[in-house]
Amino acid sequence: xxxxxxxxxxxxxxxxxxxxxxxxxxxxxxxxxxxxxxxxxxxxxxxxxxxxxxxxxxxxxxxxxxxxxxxxxxxxxxxxxxxxxxxxxxxxxxxxxxxxxxxxxxxxxxxxxxxxxxxxxxxxxxxxxxxxxxxxxxxxxxxxxxxxxxxxxxxxxxxxxxxxxxxxxxxxxxxxxxxxxxxxxxxxxxxxxxxxxxxxxxxxxxxxxxxxxxxxxxxxxxxxxxxxxxxxxxxxxxxxxxxxxxxxxxxxxxxxxxxxxxxxxxxxxxxxxxxxxxxxxxxxxxx
Amino acid sequence: xxxxxxxxxxxxxxxxxxxxxxxxxxxxxxxxxxxxxxxxxxxxxxxxxxxxxxxxxxxxxxxxxxxxxxxxxxxxxxxxxxxxxxxxxxxxxxxxxxxxxxxxxxxxxxxxxxxxxxxxxxxxxxxxxxxxxxxxxxxxxxxxxxxxxxxxxxxxxxxxxxxxxxxxxxxxxxxxxxxxxx
Numbered sequence: 001x002x003x004x005x006x007x008x009x010x011x012x013x014x015x016x017x018x019x020x021x022x023x024x025x026x027x028x029x030x031x032x033x034x035x036x037x038x039x040x041x042x043x044x045x046x047x048x049x050x051x052x053x054x055x056x057x058x059x060x061x062x063x064x065x066x067x068x069x070x071x072x073x074x075x076x077x078x079x080x081x082x083x084x085x086x087x088x089x090x091x092x093x094x095x096x097x098x099x100x101x102x103x104x105x106x107x108x109x110x111x112x113x114x115x116x117x118x119x120x121x122x123x124x125x126x127x128x129x130x131x132x133x134x135x136x137x138x139x140x141x142x143x144x145x146x147x148x149x150x151x152x153x154x155x156x157x158x159x160x161x162x163x164x165x166x167x168x169x170x171x172x173x174x175x176x177x178x179x180x181x182x183x184x185x186x187x188x189x190x191x192x193x194x195x196x197x198x199x200x201x202x203x204x205x206x207x208x209x210x211x212x213x214x215x216x217x218x219x220x221x222x223x224x225x226x227x228x229x230x231x232x233x234x235x236x237x238x239x240x241x242x243x244x245x246x247x248x249x250x251x252x253x254x255x256x257x258x259x260x261x262x263x264x265x266x267x268x269x270x271x272x273x274x275x276x277x278x279x280x281x282x283x284x285x286x287x
Numbered sequence: 288x289x290x291x292x293x294x295x296x297x298x299x300x301x302x303x304x305x306x307x308x309x310x311x312x313x314x315x316x317x318x319x320x321x322x323x324x325x326x327x328x329x330x331x332x333x334x335x336x337x338x339x340x341x342x343x344x345x346x347x348x349x350x351x352x353x354x355x356x357x358x359x360x361x362x363x364x365x366x367x368x369x370x371x372x373x374x375x376x377x378x379x380x381x382x383x384x385x386x387x388x389x390x391x392x393x394x395x396x397x398x399x400x401x402x403x404x405x406x407x408x409x410x411x412x413x414x415x416x417x418x419x420x421x422x423x424x425x426x427x428x429x430x431x432x433x434x435x436x437x438x439x440x441x442x443x444x445x446x447x448x449x450x451x452x453x454x455x456x457x458x459x460x461x462x463x464x465x466x467x468x469x
Contacts (some may be wrong), residue, residue, distance in 0.1 A: 005399040010426045011358075012404070013411045013419070018361050024318040033331040035308065037338065044342040045302040210300065223311065225303055 083283045098152050103252055108144055112254050115195050140196065152249065157242055204247045241276050301349065307337060312357055315362045325366035329375075333368045340367075340438065348439070351428060359428055366420045366439045394457055401465045410460050411453075418453040421446050 005276035029037075117140045148158050211232045310360055320333035335359055341348045351359055399407060411419060417439075424435045436446035 005396040005404075006394045007426050009399065009404060009407050009411065010423055014361065016408065016412065016424060017419075018358075021315045021318050021322075021361070024315040027314045027317045027327075029313065029317070029331055030328070033335060034334055039311075040335070040338055040342060041302055041306050042344070044305065045299065047342070048301055048345065112428050165361065191416050217307070223307060225307055225310070228303075231299070231303075241457075277394070 096241060098150065098249065102150055106146060106253060112195065115139055117196050117199065197254050200243060200247045200250055204243050207235055207243065211235050301345065305341065308356060312360060316360060319361060319364050320368040323365065324372055329371060330387060333364055335372055336367045337364045347434065362420050362423045363438060369416060394454055398458065398461055402461045406464060411457065414453055414456060418449045421449040422453045425450055
């Protein structure tokens with residue numbers, strides 16, 4: 001039976017009991033207390049970071065991951081790369097020259113409405129133990145490679161929109177832990193119905209919410225915390241541009257208005273640049 | 288890359304959120320603690336203790352909708368203050384009997400509807416403070432008894448006992464009033 005009424009009653013009890021403290025006068029806390037609280041918040045942030053790092057490294061270990069450098073080092077390295085990239089790009093990273101032909105070509109190669117980003121695999125490691133691992137689906141991986149080959153994003157920029165693949169083996173000379181024995185796909189990681197468009201949209205919305213939250217708070221003299229405006233700016237400048245431009249690109253790709261010419265055309269020629277700037281002419285045959 | 292980026296941002300965001308909550312509510316929490324402890328330094332310690340507990344198990348705090356977090360910390364700080372007061376005054380905590388009774392005495396909507404809401408609110412306000420604290424955390428924030436005990440810094444048996452006594456008293460009150468109305 002429901003106890004919703006009890007909850008409402010308890011809320012009322014609470015309101016009445018603590019009403020006298022609703023407009024409590026400001027108390028000037030002692031220096032000892034203020035220092036203790038400052039230390040407490042610093043410790044809290046450090047502890048949360050450690051826990052997150054531990055969770056990530058446990059995920060990696062579960063997937064048979066052998067780290068080459070600590071997560072902290074890799075996060076620092078990733079941030080340095082992002083900062084340098086952003087500086088080089090003059091804080092502005094547009095979607096570079098994707099033509100309608102290229103969009104239609106991508107539409108012909110992939111079914112974006114059924115595309116999934118990653119799957120969970122079960123596989124046997126070198127000790128004969130069953131391990132589990134996230135892997136980007138071959139389809140999504142190939143799509144990202146195409147974007148890179150088309151010059152829409154550089155390889156470095158792709159790093160920001162690529163779903164992390166686990167296990168990532170950073171041992172010199174190897175790129176991934178070898179998958180031995182039978183490989184079984186045991187599930188898709190994205191919730192049902194959620195493809196790249198939904199997850200990137202969520203990611204961008206979350207970043208934009210964060211910017212809105214910190215900007216709004218920065219302008220409120222009663223709630224502002226030092227550094228709010230700078231933090232909002234940091235997210236806007238450093239973290240948002242590439243995912244946002246990727247979202248715009250995905251929205252174009254998902255829109256149901258394929259070019260009529262292409263759908264009618266049986267053969268299409270397309271110039272593609274590879275990583276070394278060699279030009280290939282592809283002949284696309286519509287089946 | 289996306290998840291690592293988020294991990295870095297989220298740590299900072301949670302800290303800022305907690306600091307902001309502290310800034311907005313510290314004076315309120317101080318006054319609540321002071322009303323029990325009558326000593327400013329002790330009341331400041333009680334406020335600090337609340338945030339030590341939150342920092343220890345932050346997921347529970349961040350799971351609560353922002354608008355209800357003040358109610359949560361009100362209950363915690365009051366309990367911390369009462370606990371500090373009792374320890375300093377060497378007042379023994381109420382002895383607990385072995386073999387705790389049923390803490391799941393149901394107070395469903397049907398039973399509560401047999402009495403006016405104001406009468407029940409007034410009755411609950413007269414319950415012992417620690418019983419109200421357990422009942423509040425358990426009912427308002429859907430904490431398990433185990434979690435409630437942890438948040439209040441009391442034993443599981445003590446939390447169960449207080450919850451059972453509170454529910455039993457409310458039920459008896461409603462049944463009694465129901466009879467009067469008949």
